[in-house]
Amino acid sequence: MASTCIVGSMKRPIVPRITVITLGVEDLERAVAFYRDGLGWPTQGIIGSEFPDGAVAFFSLAGGLQLALWPRASLAKDAGVRPGHPNPAELSLGYNVLESSAVDEIFAIAVAAGAAPTKSPGPTFWGGYAAYFQDPDGHLWEIVFNPDLLPAA
């Protein structure tokens, strides 16, 4: 006679993943212009304006990840939190590249597009080569060459 197992109380593991990164912004049109026109990233532009606090823009990134730009006030309301003052130390988005010269190149394009440079390209303490800038809403991006973490494309 075959034995049976009770598995009803077993939790399924939570697959480690992020599907959408939403950045809170002050001026949605300005933010869209930076990523669309400055970096050249494709987007349908601002959608959802027919809903209160619905105006948002999505950018499709490599690997199926989505970047969303949404006013901080809308995000706070939807999430049920009180917005504070902008804080650049909340996060950094890492953009890994295949060679150190690409750090210089992308940093220059971003700054030309209106990004605020906060750290010019140079060697890192862990042996890589990187630079940081802030987007128009203060969100940090690190452009980084790490021989141990090369992007797939």
Add this chain to the structure above:
Amino acid sequence: MASTCIVGSMKRPIVPRITVITLGVEDLERAVAFYRDGLGWPTQGIIGSEFPDGAVAFFSLAGGLQLALWPRASLAKDAGVRPGHPNPAELSLGYNVLESSAVDEIFAIAVAAGAAPTKSPGPTFWGGYAAYFQDPDGHLWEIVFNPDLLPAA
């Protein structure tokens, strides 16, 4: 005779991608415990402690994306910015699921692991089903069922 093109002044497009999402945290061990023990996500734990401001933890997510946890003070110093007060409206990380019941399930596991619920599971204004919580450092996560944006795994 073949014609030639001068392409030296053409900019290469910036491939839209994010390879690493770094979250600023107040207490690195507490943050690692939430993701490792509470959500069950694999990590090597805290590495880099031999460098000043180098202590960091990485989690490998689906699709090759990395989630990093790094003290806000270390991030601010490395990036060359002044840290402000924590602000939950800076970002939200979206965790899309395959069915609405998974929203309830993952929300419950996260809250049991110490997350602060800010919006209980329920229908969204755009026709989906979602919930929000904050991790121990106030970073928002939205667990969301969107029939138009299903995760690959």
